[in-house]
Amino acid sequence: MPKRFTVRQGYRIDIDGAPAQQIEDAPPIAGAALLGTDLGGLRARLAVSVGDRVAEGQILFVDRARPAVAFAAPVSGEVVGIDFGPRRALSALRLRADAEQPEAEARAAAPGDLRETLLSRGMWPAFRTRPFGRIPAPDGETAAIFVTAIDTRPLAPDPAVVLTARYDDLRRGVAALAGLTSGPVFVCQGPGPDMAAGITGAETVIFEGPHPAGLAGTHVHRLFPASPDRPVWTIGYQDVAAIGHLLETGCYDPVRVVSLAGPRARCPRLLRTRLGASLHDISSGELAASPDGHAARLVSGSPLDGREAAYLGRHALQVSLLDGIAPARSPGLLDRLLRLRGPAGPMPIVPTDHLEHALAFGMPPVPLLRALAVGDAETAERLGALHMIEEDVALVSALCTSGADYGALLRQVLEDLAEAA
Amino acid sequence: MRHIALANPMPSGVPLNRGWTILHVTLIQVAALILPFLAALGTRGPGVLVAGGTAIATALVWEAAFARARQRAVTVHGLTTGLIVAVMAPAAAEPWQIALAVSFGAVIAELAFGGRGFGFVNAGLAALAFLLFSFPGLTPGGASVAVAVAALPGGAALVMTGLVSWRILLATALGLIAVASVSGMAPDPALTAAALVFPVIFLVADPLGAAVTNPGRIAHGLLAGGLVALFMGSGNTAPDPGHIVFAALIASIFAPLLDEIAIRTLATLRERRHG
Secondary structure (H helix, E strand, O other): OOEEEEOOOOEEEEOOOOOEEEEEEOOOOOEEEEEHHHOOOOOEEEOOOOOOEEOOOOEEEEEOOOOOOEEEOOOOEEEEEEEEOHHHOEEEEEEEEOOOOOOOOOOOOOOOOHHHHHHHOOOHHHOEEEOOOOOOOOOOOOOOEEEEEOOOOOOOOOHHHHHHHHHHHHHHHHHHHOOOOOOOEEEEEOOOOOOOOOOOOEEEEEEEOOEOOOOHHHHHHHHOOOEOOEOEEEEEHHHHHHHHHHHHHOOOOOEEEEEEEOOOEOOOEEEEEEOOEEHHHHHOOOEOOOOOOOOEEEEEOOOOOOEEOOEOOOOOOEEEEEEOOOOOOOOOHHHHHHOOOOOOOOOOOOOOHHHHOOOOOOOOHHHHHHHHHOOOHHHHHHOOHHHOOHHHHHHHHHHOOOOOOHHHHHHHHHHHHHHHO | OOEEEEOOOOOOOOOOEOOOOHHHHHHHHHHHHHHHHHHHHHHHOOHHHHHHHHHHHHHHHHHHHHHHHHOOOOOOOHHHHHHHHHHHOOOOOOHHHHHHHHHHHHHHHOHHHOOOOOOOOOHHHHHHHHHHHHOOOOOOOOOOHHHHHHHHHHHHHHHHOOOOOHHHHHHHHHHHHHHHHHOOOOOOHHHHHHHHHHHHHHHHOOOOOOOOOHHHHHHHHHHHHHHHHHHHOOOOOOOOHHHHHHHHHHHHHHHHHHHHHHHHHHHHHHHHHHO
């Protein structure tokens, strides 16, 4: 019998536009991109230039600091733009997709060396380390690998539905991951049939409860607390299936099933599309009119921890269509007389009881939020910041009166801690 | 199951739960304070209205002055300060005494730190402590059954909205009972409850003046309750609101220390568990 954990913290998050858990093929996309926001300030050594034709799965660039880590094209088409941000960090590499996507070309995977295969075929960036949430070093060792096969975010696709047709790929991928670590491979899933039954080196763990029961951070904290001396890697279920597909067929698999949902989705459902897909292409014709004339916002990721974006993020499995923000009313006479409006200044944290249920890391949230708000890395570390990444604090950002983006604050603290480590 | 409705996620990707800010917190607290204020008005007469008007006006004037000096939007958090002082202020207090006390409370406990939510002691509590310290001989009001009963619906609403921790309420009662029984006191249960309900809900358990970790909250309540019993001494059958004000003040001052102890203990336990 697999281990079972019931997460008592957390919230059921109510938001309109839950997706029908049925998968359809999305219409072909015209554009796709690899985004710097997913790469954490990576500086690229480019293998292509603007105007080049690329095939699906072709390597577009490698990390200049760690050239073994390669990034692959999610579509066949043409490179139309390469943008750089501060310090020559890659900001976006944009592709125009061909209308007809040819069958992917199989390249025989070198037998034996799994690590080499994953690195050279662009699957390595699917892994993220704990602590710090970065792409692991090519020669890095991990004490355990966590496969996240449960999703409790609002409006998320149900992994069991997505995996129905990809069960063999997933199991093949899990079996392969066991060869990457001397430690265990935990397959964290919701209640249901045991996905990793009988795979040597893998262990199924069942998590139940409201969000954040489905976040990798919650799983790592319960099963195998990570530290800089003992890092673990996490990977999403669709990426594991893509690894299984790569090992079986020799083809890079950029196809992902995402939910297209939210209050402004005309027909919320699951769509089969590609990594880095243009959100405008995915959502064209899918927007419901707003009753009060608001513009819509395209969000890569869930309404809780997503970001407004033009392209699907590397780890996002959701496209959320949300109402835009209402334009601010112009100040009235009373406002002007009393100066009721104006810069409010920094907003305080009110330590409500709600916050206590929003973090599932066994440490009190309010002192952590205060430490993050002032950038006190040492205190934040003492309060468990190393166990978290941005998605883990999205719920406290939603509940806190300060309106602060604790994800961004946490990232800053993690960068400080990584530099010190 | 707990659930939240996600109304309008912000453009940065930060969603806001119902868009709650410190202003909403204040408005909820004001709503919870209106019934006790009316009860005090009904039992003690128009003096409460004068005290309340003076207190609210003083607090809001200081708040507006600070907002202007800092070029920020004007806030109205002084409403709660004023209402708390109005309910608890001694009947014999002159308006100038109340104005002075509220000035001290609002400026020193709140505005000097940057406004509501940045200090560590409730402004109303600081004002009442100032009033009782500076003008000995004044006996605070508030100890009436009507006020206690009127505070209950608001208190329940604050617990439900998470703005008052039930742990603090429970621990305060336990602390008082424990110290009273150890030292052989025999307080009158009904009178004690009547005296305690309002100040415990609005002063001891104020989220902005209390401990912020769950173990810290329990310690905070135990400390406050124990101190009430200590100050009360064996001669009285029920605590004087003055006893409660000073107990709440000391508990509030010790709250950050209690939190720190709680955090260190939790961190040590975690290290021991995970190696």
